Amino acid sequence: MVAGEIHQQTGSIGIDRAKRWLDNTTRVSSIYTNTEKVFGDLLHFRWPHGGQSFSFDIGGKLRGGALHDKSFMAEVKAYKYEMDSAREYAEFVAECYVAFQDKPDYCDNLIWLSWAPFQAQSWHKHRTPETIRKHLLHKENIHRVFGTTSVEEAKAKLNEQVVYELTNRLWLLTLCEEQESLVITTDNYNRLRAFMGVDEESR
Numbered sequence: 001m002v003a004g005e006i007h008q009q010t011g012s013i014g015i016d017r018a019k020r021w022l023d024n025t026t027r028v029s030s031i032y033t034n035t036e037k038v039f040g041d042l043l044h045f046r047w048p049h050g051g052q053s054f055s056f057d058i059g060g061k062l063r064g065g066a067l068h069d070k071s072f073m074a075e076v077k078a079y080k081y082e083m084d085s086a087r088e089y090a091e092f093v094a095e096c097y098v099a100f101q102d103k104p105d106y107c108d109n110l111i112w113l114s115w116a117p118f119q120a121q122s123w124h125k126h127r128t129p130e131t132i133r134k135h136l137l138h139k140e141n142i143h144r145v146f147g148t149t150s151v152e153e154a155k156a157k158l159n160e161q162v163v164y165e166l167t168n169r170l171w172l173l174t175l176c177e178e179q180e181s182l183v184i185t186t187d188n189y190n191r192l193r194a195f196m197g198v199d200e201e202s203r
């Protein structure tokens with residue numbers, strides 16, 4: 001198996017694990033992936049410039065409390081260590097910036113879900129306006145987002161209201177294998193769903 005196939009297989013396994021964990025929280029009312037025919041298109045977008053497309057891995061709606069009926073989209077990184085997460089997170093932020101302007105109703109919560117933290121010393125800064133602006137102006141993002149390589153021109157086009165919205169909508173969730181196991185059991189999960197009056201779904 002070549003490197004690309006291994007990466008693709010790892011990504012697919014990670015998405016399955018993420019879906020299972022999210023489902024086990026009992027706070028997700030619906031969930032779908034970017035490969036599903038019915039809802040998958042909701043996770044696909046195009047960069048404003050350059051003609052390329054991108055997609056999020058998972059989307060759906062949440063259940064209960066302040067999050068009830070709120071939408072979410074998530075990018076899943078099932079890495080065992082940091083790898084290239086810092087660069088990929090910068091790309092994720094740019095994707096969220098574009099997605100929010102295109103389909104705001106599906107961007108109530110934008111989740112980076114991984115098994116390995118990155119740049120831990122600055123973890124508390126990953127969702128600040130300053131960091132979001134820095135990622136949008138990164139050399140790999142600036143042209144496809146703003147249609148220019150000039151930082152000054154891009155700054156003039158940058159939508160500060162969208163930056164503000166992202167500071168309130170971005171999530172960073174970091175899981176571990178033990179945490180995946182420390183969830184409600186299958187029997188109790190099914191009892192809870194019956195109590196809540198939720199139709200049985202495949203898990």
